Amino acid sequence: MKTIKLLALTAACTLLFSAVSCGDNGGSSAGSQSAAPGSVTTSTPQIDGYDLLWSDEFDGGRLNEDIWSYDPHEPGWTNNELQEYTTSTENVYVKDGKLVIKAVKTQKDGKDYYTSGKIKTQNKKDFMYGKVVVSAKVPRGQGLWPAIWMMPTDEDHYGQWPKCGEIDIMEVLGSTVTKAYGTVHYGEPHAEQQKAFKLKKGSFADSFHEFSVEWEPGEMRFFIDGELYHTVNDWFTAVEGEEEKPYPAPFDQPFFVQLNLAVGGDWPGDPDETTDFDKAQFEVDYVRVYQKPQYDMDVTKPQVQLREALPDGNFIYNGNFEEDENLEDDVNWKFLLFEGGEGAAEIKDGEIVITSEAEGKQEYSVQLVQPELPMVKGKKYRASFDAYADAPRDMIVCVSAPNAGWIRYLQDTKLSLTTEKQTYTFDFDMNEKTDPNGRLEFNMGKCGSTETIHITNVRVEEIG
Numbered sequence: 234m235k236t237i238k239l240l241a242l243t244a245a246c247t248l249l250f251s252a253v254s255c256g257d258n259g260g261s262s263a264g265s266q267s268a269a270p271g272s273v274t275t276s277t278p279q280i281d282g283y284d285l286l287w288s289d290e291f292d293g294g295r296l297n298e299d300i301w302s303y304d305p306h307e308p309g310w311t312n313n314e315l316q317e318y319t320t321s322t323e324n325v326y327v328k329d330g331k332l333v334i335k336a337v338k339t340q341k342d343g344k345d346y347y348t349s350g351k352i353k354t355q356n357k358k359d360f361m362y363g364k365v366v367v368s369a370k371v372p373r374g375q376g377l378w379p380a381i382w383m384m385p386t387d388e389d390h391y392g393q394w395p396k397c398g399e400i401d402i403m404e405v406l407g408s409t410v411t412k413a414y415g416t417v418h419y420g421e422p423h424a425e426q427q428k429a430f431k432l433k434k435g436s437f438a439d440s441f442h443e444f445s446v447e448w449e450p451g452e453m454r455f456f457i458d459g460e461l462y463h464t465v466n467d468w469f470t471a472v473e474g475e476e477e478k479p480y481p482a483p484f485d486q487p488f489f490v491q492l493n494l495a496v497g498g499d500w501p502g503d504p505d506e507t508t509d510f511d512k513a514q515f516e517v518d519y520v521r522v523y524q525k526p527q528y529d530m531d532v533t534k535p536q537v538q539l540r541e542a543l544p545d546g547n548f549i550y551n552g553n554f555e556e557d558e559n560l561e562d563d564v565n566w567k568f569l570l571f572e573g574g575e576g577a578a579e580i581k582d583g584e585i586v587i588t589s590e591a592e593g594k595q596e597y598s599v600q601l602v603q604p605e606l607p608m609v610k611g612k613k614y615r616a617s618f619d620a621y622a623d624a625p626r627d628m629i630v631c632v633s634a635p636n637a638g639w640i641r642y643l644q645d646t647k648l649s650l651t652t653e654k655q656t657y658t659f660d661f662d663m664n665e666k667t668d669p670n671g672r673l674e675f676n677m678g679k680c681g682s683t684e685t686i687h688i689t690n691v692r693v694e695e696i697g
Contacts, residue, residue, distance in 0.1 A: 377407030451532030574598030598678025
């Protein structure tokens with residue numbers, strides 16, 4: 234078994250990345266954080282099996298620039314976001330033992346203008362492998378997008394994003410503050426693995442919650458309030474047309490932590506008249522980074538496991554809805570609501586019945602999916618199903634790639650459902666890289682109707 238000790242890791246990082254300090258405890262002593270006169274010093278707890286690498290308890294009266302740097306950017310820098318990231322203490326400040334990143338709405342040239350904050354530990358507190366623990370409370374409001382995430386210190390080591398890799402410890406959409414996302418981006422072509430964690434009660438805007446990732450050579454584990462909800466151990470990176478880099482690239486290099494509050498953008502959408510910018514602040518109680526004394530570096534990439542078809546050749550399980558099942562778990566069918574969608578799904582009499590109360594802001598706001606469809610490069614597939622509605626209305630069907638940048642293997646296809654049951658059949662070629670996690674989607678949001686939909690006899694099969 235090949236292991237690497239912390240001392241060796243620090244030396245390796247220093248040799249490979251001259252700007253990196255992997256084993257620096259300068260942000261905190263191993264147990265407490267220095268504080269400004271008159272403030273309260275917070276004790277940083279130990280974790281069994283880990284050493285404290287660094288922490289910031291935000292006990293001082295201002296941002297500790299021995300740990301953090303401001304990261305200013307103009308509006309539209311990425312994701313079509315609206316905010317300008319500034320170095321202003323109006324956007325980033327420390328108060329009452331908390332870091333506050335505040336989005337501000339102003340006017341510029343007669344138009345709405347937004348400023349906010351983004352800070353990072355790049356070239357100050359970089360590290361390779363460890364456990365990151367952050368306690369935070371998010372803002373509520375359409376178009377607000379707080380994030381806790383990590384990027385590599387040397388983004389050119391494997392190539393620009395997404396080849397370099399990205400670890401998103403937490404993202405929350407201000408319009409849906411009961412749900413948080415953990416995501417890993419990598420590859421070329423761009424691939425990602427994302428999972429959502431939904432609170433059973435309360436919201437991430439009502440109180441502080443603890444977001445954490447355990448990053449090891451061959452695996453990442455995501456936690457919220459100590460509960461494991463996402464494990465990732467299969468990734469890659471490559472330059473288009475070339476061989477993949479040796480696993481576990483790109484996640485075998487130093488990364489740094491960053492915190493920001495975005496306004497608008499492709500994912501959350503723009504703020505609207507309901508967004509209260511007086512309360513648009515992302516609060517962080519602490520950031521703590523731990524590291525094990527040694528890590529096993531002898532890791533291999535897991536073998537891809539392709540789902541087997543049923544005896545009749547169907548890759549869809551329970552396609553006839555003969556079995557009742559939990560539509561909220563990750564087994565077979567799953568019913569999902571996003572961005573203002575409201576409704577319910579029920580299996581009865583050999584079909585699934587989707588009732589909608591609000592269509593939401595996106596086509597996927599009301600959604601029925603079945604994941605883990607094996608999509609093999611060079612194969613031809615057929616998707617088919619029966620469907621009807623209580624009154625004429627539209628629905629969109631597709632086969633998507635959640636782990637490959639949400640590209641479509643079967644393109645989004647709008648159907649005009651009638652009150653009579655009809656059979657719909659679509660043939661498509663799989664020309665992309667083999668994907669064990671294709672996903673059949675029925676999207677019923679933002680279509681001008683909330684009429685009830687009935688679906689049955691669902692099949693996806695290989696035809697050549």
